[in-house]
Amino acid sequence: MAASETDQSGPTMSMDVFRYEPDKDTEPRYQRYEVPYREDWVVLDALNHVKDQIDGTLSFRWSCRMGVCGSCGMMVNGEPKLTCAAFLRDYYPEPIRIDPLNYFPVIRDLIINIDDFLGKLNDVKAWLIPKEEKPVSEGEYRQSPAELAHYKQFSMCINCMLCYAACPVYGQKSEFIGPAGIALAQRYNLDSRDGAAEERHDAIFSDEGIWECTFVGDCTRVCPKNVDPAGAIQQAKVTATNDFFKSMLMPWGNK
Amino acid sequence: MSNDTPTKSKEYIRPMPANWWLTKRTYLLFMIRELTSVFVAAYAVFLLVLAIRRNDPEAFAALLSNPLLIALQVICLPMVVFHTVTWLNLTPKVLVVWRGEERVNPLLIAGAHYVAWAIISIVILSISCP
Numbered sequence: 450m451a452a453s454e455t456d457q458s459g460p461t462m463s464m465d466v467f468r469y470e471p472d473k474d475t476e477p478r479y480q481r482y483e484v485p486y487r488e489d490w491v492v493l494d495a496l497n498h499v500k501d502q503i504d505g506t507l508s509f510r511w512s513c514r515m516g517v518c519g520s521c522g523m524m525v526n527g528e529p530k531l532t533c534a535a536f537l538r539d540y541y542p543e544p545i546r547i548d549p550l551n552y553f554p555v556i557r558d559l560i561i562n563i564d565d566f567l568g569k570l571n572d573v574k575a576w577l578i579p580k581e582e583k584p585v586s587e588g589e590y591r592q593s594p595a596e597l598a599h600y601k602q603f604s605m606c607i608n609c610m611l612c613y614a615a616c617p618v619y620g621q622k623s624e625f626i627g628p629a630g631i632a633l634a635q636r637y638n639l640d641s642r643d644g645a646a647e648e649r650h651d652a653i654f655s656d657e658g659i660w661e662c663t664f665v666g667d668c669t670r671v672c673p674k675n676v677d678p679a680g681a682i683q684q685a686k687v688t689a690t691n692d693f694f695k696s697m698l699m700p701w702g703n704k
Numbered sequence: 705m706s707n708d709t710p711t712k713s714k715e716y717i718r719p720m721p722a723n724w725w726l727t728k729r730t731y732l733l734f735m736i737r738e739l740t741s742v743f744v745a746a747y748a749v750f751l752l753v754l755a756i757r758r759n760d761p762e763a764f765a766a767l768l769s770n771p772l773l774i775a776l777q778v779i780c781l782p783m784v785v786f787h788t789v790t791w792l793n794l795t796p797k798v799l800v801v802w803r804g805e806e807r808v809n810p811l812l813i814a815g816a817h818y819v820a821w822a823i824i825s826i827v828i829l830s831i832s833c834p
Contacts, residue, residue: 469716617731621720666730670730683797
């Protein structure tokens with residue numbers, strides 16, 4: 450962000466930004482900003498430049514600017530991206546278009562309502578529920594490296610919701626639990642310390658769960674953390690199918 | 705979903721366009737993959753009818769020489785190959801095999817399916833044209 454005083458000199462590029470101010474607008478509009486082009490700037494730097502220097506009314510979310518917090522996800526030229534990881538140099542000199550993440554209701558400008566997603570994390574119980582609670586005096590819940598490997602990939606999720614903005618199924622039917630929700634349910638179901646797979650069944654094996662997924666696979670492609678939610682969902686389908694046949698063929702066996 | 709939102713004032717819901725599947729290459733490829741299953745089904749029906757006619761050489765030959773059905777097969781071949789290839793490429797996403805701490809290489813899993821496909825095709829070919 451250094452040298453922003455010398456803005457007038459160097460090359461610039463155009464940014465068309467989705468604007469929606471609920472107290473003024475009934476329809477959204479696009480506003481064009483000329484921002485300095487720097488090779489080491491990301492889209493988020495350009496947005497912050499607009500907010501600081503050009504138009505303080507522009508609203509967007511961001512926090513860590515290093516791909517960890519997952520709050521700066523937006524559509525960049527129609528692709529869901531973490532704007533802190535989308536370099537201007539990959540778009541320059543063409544203008545770039547910034548929209549709020551697809552399929553979510555827009556509160557204002559680039560800020561979406563994420564309550565639906567947070568509710569889903571709650572529905573699938575996306576947290577560790579130990580098989581048996583034990584007092585702290587008995588020490589930690591131990592796990593081998595092999596047991597860790599089974600769920601580690603899914604645990605990399607940062608809840609940035611890019612996968613939801615890539616999922617046409619979620620776009621058509623917002624009740625769908627969606628990629629990250631199911632991947633996180635899998636993350637805990639596959640954790641050797643967790644004992645609540647049974648409690649998560651109803652949510653993820655329901656009509657709004659895994660069976661809604663048609664395996665478009667775009668969630669996996671856009672994931673900035675290589676979580677592979679599409680894989681998680683298909684693997685959950687295999688588990689559900691196996692469980693179904695087991696309960697049909699061996700109704701006496703415990704599940 | 706929850707009701708405890710203070711910002712529920714006037715949210716803008718962007719409608720999903722009817723041509724959403726044309727807006728992205730990956731969506732289009734997905735739709736093509738889904739549509740090719742119609743041709744997979746069509747060819748399966750054709751095979752079934754052939755199987756039913758297997759004891760009637762004249763009807764069997766008539767089916768095979770019908771120009772419309774030849775056209776059907778010509779169209780079905782690339783569709784079924786596309787369907788099969790895209791499907792086999794996705795198998796490592798579904799089938800995860802662990803060897804201790806290591807996940808078996810996804811290429812190996814897809815590769816095994818291709819090898820099985822080739823072997824089954826060779827066996828069927830060697831039975832049908834001895």
